[in-house]
Amino acid sequence: MRVFRTLFLSMLAASALPTAVLAVVLVQDRGGLGAAPAAAVLGSAALSAILSAFVARRFTEPIRASVQGALEIARGRFGRQLAVRSRDELGDLAHAFNHMSRELAGYDAENRRLVAALERGYLDTIRSLASAIDAKDPYTRGHSQRVAELAVEIGRELGLGPQALLALEYGGVLHDVGKIGIPDHVLAKPVPLTAEEMALMREHPRIGAEIVGGVAFLREALPAIRCHHERWDGAGYPDRLAGGDIPLAARIVNAADTWDACTSDRPYQAALAPGAAAGVLAELRGAQLDPAVHDALLAVLRRRGALPPAGSAESAA
Structure with a gap:
């Protein structure tokens, strides 16, 4: 959320700056803004805010999803996949995360299989030992x-x-x-x-x-x-x-x-x-x-x- 706020304010400032400069020039040149110029300035500022929020959301949403997915993996819940919505660097990030998540899920399944096999081996060994004990007394x-x-x-x-x-x-x-x-x-x-x-x-x-x-x-x-x-x-x-x-x-x-x-x-x-x-x-x-x-x-x-x-x-x- 902090990245979104920072990116949004930066883009809003950058996009609204030309409009603000134009409004200052008009005020100095004409001594004020008429209804039409004022509406245009406000509309431009609103459009800048909407576009800034859209772009900031587009950039930060994949990052947020990656962070959430990383937390899921840290808790041992492997295999989570992110939606790939673009073919740029953000899409590459999602692809890389999905590949890592699939690999970890595979390793986890294999580890669980090996642990289960090891436990079965332990139990078989124990049962063999118990049979040796019981064999001492028919x-x-x-x-x-x-x-x-x-x-x-x-x-x-x-x-x-x-x-x-x-x-x-x-x-x-x-x-x-x-x-x-x-x-x-x-x-x-x-x-x-x-x-x-x-x-x-x-x-x-x-x-x-x-x-x-x-x-x-x-x-x-x-x-x-x-x-x-x-x-x-x-x-x-x-x-x-x-x-x-x-x-x-x-x-x-x-x-x-x-x-x-x-x-x-x-x-x-x-x-x-x-x-x-x-x-x-x-x-x-x-x-x-x-x-x-x-x-x-x-x-x-x-x-x-x-x-x-x-x-x-x-x-x-």
Whole structure:
């Protein structure tokens, strides 16, 4: 707008100057202006103002559009095109801007494709690692992937955003990665563990956090890996966190892990039916499990059809 004002005033001054000089000469020569000369002077001044505004607008509009387009690009909205209304230098400016905008849009699309491919590669690598973990214990094959899928559904039920859901997926897949450091005979022991073996088993969240701690893209998944055995009442491990001090991702993975453990065959326990497993979770609500996360888990399981709808006779039974 400042360029328009400056250009308009400059052109108006330049175009109106001859008329002003003529008016001064007539006044000096005749002692005043008649009606017709005065009308001519005013008409000339008005025409000068109109033409000056038109020319100033013609020059400044492409500049204004280019500035607005540059701001759009700076905000990450690539691909904007300007209308090319002339074949002069202003038209060349619009052509150059449009070419730049198209190129940036192409680069942005390619970068997004590469990032998506990289993330898929990350996830495939993580799943391979989880499969290696599950392979150590045939009773838990597929456990990590099931926990990850259920954790993401619980996160959606709680209204979490895309980044939090991605952290849940990574954390769910890798929540037991620390079991790599646990001897096989302890993992697959068909009877209850001794106190020493239980202490060793309880090291796996800390070991897992140490394994992935140096991986930048897994940083947001670390709380789920380290804290998924913390309990709402503070009696969990390894840090004995309680309530809201436990990261939400860990509370969600804990609930998903507990459900899958209850409904899967283990060396020391046959799989429970969904109704019986829901009864176990009800007893753990407010003790091991965050009540809000527990309720979101039940909503997901009902939506999946694993449990009857809330309020039904079967559910009440």
